[in-house]
């Protein structure tokens with residue numbers, strides 16, 4: 603049995619590209635239990651906590667989990683609490699390059715394989731009007747950094763360097779590689 607430990611519809615859709623048949627079991631963890639640390643360590647830790655909570659209940663299964671954050675100048679941006687929080691995030695990210703990090707954790711055949719993928723995302727300078735128009739789409743609500751690059755958020759983006767799918771929440775070619783790798787840490 604293959605279990606995707608995620609409530610994210612994007613992760614479900616992306617995983618279908620490499621795993622034809624899997625179950626979804628979202629993990630509920632208290633993200634506040636994770637202390638402040640470097641973004642790559644943070645997403646790896648959160649992915650691990652999500653994965654372990656599902657793997658404990660399903661010891662025979664292959665379990666995949668992930669966590670995505672945006673990082674800019676030493677600050678980690680998760681999902682915004684509300685519209686005001688989202689507006690502030692977009693103002694901060696405007697006209698600069700930030701990093702999207704996804705931690706991936708896989709329990710397979712009695713071993714753990716994990717990695718972190720980074721993508722650099724450069725935003726256009728965003729006017730107040732652009733930000734308000736974007737926020738009106740409500741797309742920001744469940745997205746780290748308050749934007750969805752796969753949706754209207756694409757209009758905020760000047761360029762990226764790295765895996766597009768990593769920004770969306772699951773670096774699918776890395777997942778495919780992890781699934782076949784003998785040693786990947």
Ligand SMILES: Cc1cn([C@H]2C[C@H](O)[C@@H](COP(=O)(O)OP(=O)(O)OP(=O)(O)O)O2)c(=O)[nH]c1=O
Nearest residue numbers: 608609610669670745746749750751769770771
């Ligand atoms: C930056 C960015 C993030 N996101 C999403 C990916 C993640 O789903 C979300 C970050 O939240 P996460 O906490 O990584 O994941 P989740 O709560 O959606 O799902 P689960 O913990 O159950 O696996 O932000 C986009 O969809 N597009 C983007 O451009």
